[in-house]
Amino acid sequence: MKLWQVRGGNLVKGDKITIFDREFTIADVLEETGMGYDNSIFITREAADEITGSDQYKFMFGQKTGLVSMVLIKTVHGADITDVYNNISSVLEGSETKVYPIEQLSSDLRSHIRLMTNMVGIVSACAVIIAAVALFAMVTLTFHQRRRIAGSMLSAGCPRGKVLKYFSAEYLALFAAGAAAGMALICIFLIPLHSEVKNALEMPYKLISLNDAVRLVIRTLAIDLAMLALAVSFTFFGILKTEPAMLMEEQV
Structure with a gap:
């Protein structure tokens, strides 16, 4: 059997x-x-x-x-659960059979999910803010350390636009490499640990669908690209307005 x-x-x-x-x-x-x-x-x-x-x-x-x-009852799409509950209850009135709507059966689960969703939302927002600030600081600091290279290029007659494109392309390449490495690490660690995460949560859980994963990746990359563009604009345009001789000075 x-x-x-x-x-x-x-x-x-x-x-x-x-x-x-x-x-x-x-x-x-x-x-x-x-x-x-x-x-x-x-x-x-x-x-x-x-x-x-x-x-x-x-x-x-x-x-x-x-x-x-x-007995589980499947209702048609859009049916009013309250009306279904009341109709069945009236038919079974006086019997030992009890009727429980899905909202009542899953009330504890719903409260846990709401709490988990709020906590995940707060943590995600904090993570995005921290990542954005870190990315902005990294771009600003690293370019400040390499300002002498920009000064040398400008002193050699290289147009400011070309200098900007050079460093922007370099940061975009690093950004793409970092994003690819992050996605690879997620696939390496998250998927094999799927069962452990599910057991730790002790509630219904399944991996995100491919479409949802793609949308999440696109949103994340869009936020990172926006912050990268802001950092590049703030740093490059400020420094490239400086005279080449001053850019080549040693920074204490």
Whole structure:
């Protein structure tokens, strides 16, 4: 017999597990849903009927078959959950069956996700600000240290525009190399650690889709390029207005 396991434990596909004195084979491990049954297992209806209808477990199930503990209802797109909840509740009024809307079942998960989203947003904003300031400082400092090269080029008759293009191309090349290295490190460390990150969060989680990853990369590169352009403009145009002789002076 086969069963499906929802998270929990260290079982993997193909493992054997014994339930009610019956051996089952793990058919697969499902992703988390954030619901209370994330640490549950699912067996076939036929296997469940064999267990509940057996004489061995009569004291638990009364040798009954077709027992149902939960029914999931899929609504049509755009349906009003409140109306669905009220209609089902009115039909089942007076019975022992209870109705729980998805919002109620996942209320704790939603609160955790909101908190996590806010925290990630704050951390991301701080990271972007720190990275932008660091990039601006790096460009400003490194060009200031190499101002004598710019002075030599200007003294040799090189147009200021060509000097600007020379250093801009150099920084763009370094920027591209740094961006490529960062993406490579993310792929090297994030993807292999996917399972560890998921277990550490203890909540539904999956890797970002390719389209979302591309959009994130584009936004990140756009911010970095904007900050690089600002740093280059601020530094180059300020220094290139200085006389070549002054640029070639030793800086203390």
